[in-house]
Amino acid sequence: MTTLRLLIFPLLLTALPAGGEGARPAPRVWDDVKFMEPFGPAMTALVADGKATAAVELLKQLDRPGHALELGAGPAEKFTAPQLYERCVESVGAICTLDKTEEGGWEPGLPATAWVLLADGVMVTDAHVFDDVEDETRFGVQMVDGRTLPVTEILAADLDFDVAIFRVDGKDLKPLPLAADEPVGAPVCVISHPDGEMFSLTQGNVTRYAIHRDYGAPVAWMSVGADFAKGSSGGPVLNEHGAVIGMVASTSTIYYGERGEPDDDVQMVVKYCVPGKNILSLLKGGERPHRTRAEVKKAMKDVEEEMKKAREEEGKPDKGEKDGGKPEEPGEASRSKRLDRRRAGKR
Numbered sequence: 001m002t003t004l005r006l007l008i009f010p011l012l013l014t015a016l017p018a019g020g021e022g023a024r025p026a027p028r029v030w031d032d033v034k035f036m037e038p039f040g041p042a043m044t045a046l047v048a049d050g051k052a053t054a055a056v057e058l059l060k061q062l063d064r065p066g067h068a069l070e071l072g073a074g075p076a077e078k079f080t081a082p083q084l085y086e087r088c089v090e091s092v093g094a095i096c097t098l099d100k101t102e103e104g105g106w107e108p109g110l111p112a113t114a115w116v117l118l119a120d121g122v123m124v125t126d127a128h129v130f131d132d133v134e135d136e137t138r139f140g141v142q143m144v145d146g147r148t149l150p151v152t153e154i155l156a157a158d159l160d161f162d163v164a165i166f167r168v169d170g171k172d173l174k175p176l177p178l179a180a181d182e183p184v185g186a187p188v189c190v191i192s193h194p195d196g197e198m199f200s201l202t203q204g205n206v207t208r209y210a211i212h213r214d215y216g217a218p219v220a221w222m223s224v225g226a227d228f229a230k231g232s233s234g235g236p237v238l239n240e241h242g243a244v245i246g247m248v249a250s251t252s253t254i255y256y257g258e259r260g261e262p263d264d265d266v267q268m269v270v271k272y273c274v275p276g277k278n279i280l281s282l283l284k285g286g287e288r289p290h291r292t293r294a295e296v297k298k299a300m301k302d303v304e305e306e307m308k309k310a311r312e313e314e315g316k317p318d319k320g321e322k323d324g325g326k327p328e329e330p331g332e333a334s335r336s337k338r339l340d341r342r343r344a345g346k347r
Contacts, residue, residue, distance in 0.1 A: 025086070032198045035142065036094065040108040042148035043098040043140045047106065051169055052098070052150035056135035058166075061154035062127060065290035067165060069118065069283045074177025074243040084189050085201050087242050091116045091174045092191045093141040093149070094198065095125055095234065100136045113192040113235035114141055115244065116173040117165065121149070123173075124279065125234030126249055127157045127164040131293075141168055144199070159296040160217045161278045162249050176236060178283075179243035181222065181275045182206050190226040192235025192248055202226040209275065215299040217291065222246045222275040237273050246273040 046052050079087060093116070097109035114125035123141065130139065139151035149168035157164040182188065186206045194200055204225025211218050224237060228248045237246035252270040291299075 024082075028089070028199070030198050032196055035198055036096075036108070036111065038146065039094075039096055039140065039142045039148055040098070040106065043096075043108065043138060043150065044106045046140065046148070046150045046169075047098065047138055051152070052138040052140060053152050054135060055097075055130070055133045055137040055139070058130055058139065058151065058154050059133075059293065062130060062157040062159065062164065063292045064154060064156050065158070066282050066284060067156035069122065069165075071117070071178055071283070072175070074179060074241050076241065078240040079242055081189055081201065081203055084238055084240075084242050085191065088176060088236070088238060089191060089199055090144045091176045092199065092236065093123065093143045094193055095123075095129060095139060095141045095151075097133060098138040098140060100134065111142070111193050111196060111198070111231055112233045113231070113248065114166075115234070115236040115247075116175045117178065119171070119173050119175050121168045121170045121173060122155065122165065123168055124163065124165050124244075124247065126162045126247065126274070127159045128162055129233055130154065130157075130164055130166075131159070141170075143170075143173075156282045158278075158282060158290060159293055160215075160219050160291055161282070162274055163247070163279050163282055165279075165282055176238075177241075177243040178279060179239065179241070179245050179276055180280065181209070181277050182239050182245045184208055186245075187240060188224055188226055188245065189238045190224070190228055190232070190235050190248060191238070192228050192232035194227070194229035194232045196231055202228060204271075215296065215303050217296075217299070220275055220278065221249070222273045224271050224273055226271065228271060244279070245276040247279065249274050 043052065093114050094111035095114040096111050098106050099109055101107050112125060112129045114123045114129075116122070117124050141149045141151065143149060147170060149170040151166055152169050153167045155165045155167055184206050188204060188206060190202045190204075191199060204227070207223045207225050209220055209222050212221055213219075222237075224246070226237070228235060229251070232248045235248040236244040237248065239245045248271075250272045252272065253266055254268045254270065256265040256267050258264060
């Protein structure tokens with residue numbers, strides 16, 4: 001048996017391309033610091049030229065419920081993960097804030113993820129990426145080709161679905177096709193920027209669809225086995241055809257015991273994504289009642305106060321005060337003791 005292995009191994013080696021036609025392209029090597037370096041100076045200049053819309057205006061636009069857009073069809077052929085990466089990576093960008101400093105200057109925030117929907121500057125990310133910022137803050141997207149594109153308008157958004165469709169000042173972008181949901185078990189790839197690890201590709205499968213009632217509204221979510229983390233918010237979830245069938249949203253950590261207790265061993269991290277169907281609904285004006293940003297914020301505050309009061313009555317410290325975690329989801333008391341759901345984005 002040993003001899004057979006030694007004979008077969010050289011034959012396999014000779015079958016690999018050694019260069020020329022059919023050779024594998026060299027992998028992209030990312031210098032994360034160098035990639036993001038131009039963002040601060042470029043966005044500062046764009047703000048000075050009045051080309052980036054202030055967050056105080058963008059936040060008002062988060063109440064826009066839908067925007068009709070015509071999308072092209074995606075390819076019918078299937079691609080391998082390396083092929084998908086090369087086809088799709090230039091359609092993904094790093095969306096960042098430009099924040100006012102105490103000295104009156106500007107400094108960039110940390111990246112989340114966005115992707116191109118239309119070539120004329122329409123992109124998509126999570127709605128929470130735009131939320132909870134200072135009025136003077138600006139947003140921009142750093143693209144693979146080196147362009148820094150200022151965000152000028154939010155076309156449609158839904159805070160329950162956690163989707164924002166927005167426009168940047170840019171042309172000739174490379175759009176990704178958008179498709180409806182894939183079945184459970186279907187293979188998927190995610191391209192995102194987990195904790196600043198720019199343009200990372202992870203693979204997995206659709207693991208399930210479920211309804212959650214965070215802050216009162218029943219919303220469908222898709223779970224996947226592909227890894228992601230903070231900074232991945234807004235990252236496209238791609239099927240084998242290179243179509244977006246979902247978008248990275250948040251994670252939920254399952255503990256064996258209660259967090260902070262001696263037996264709080266982490267058992268699993270569930271990865272929640274916006275299903276493609278929910279993104280598509282915003283392009284048709286919305287298929288469900290649309291709650292405004294103020295209504296969602298009020299619902300969030302009410303639930304957080306309710307859960308804080310419940311924990312105080314049980315004699316337990318408030319989770320949010322203790323470690324910055326998100327309060328438990330209503331109606332899931334027993335399961336929520338082992339969960340710590342966090343958005344996958346950061347700025």
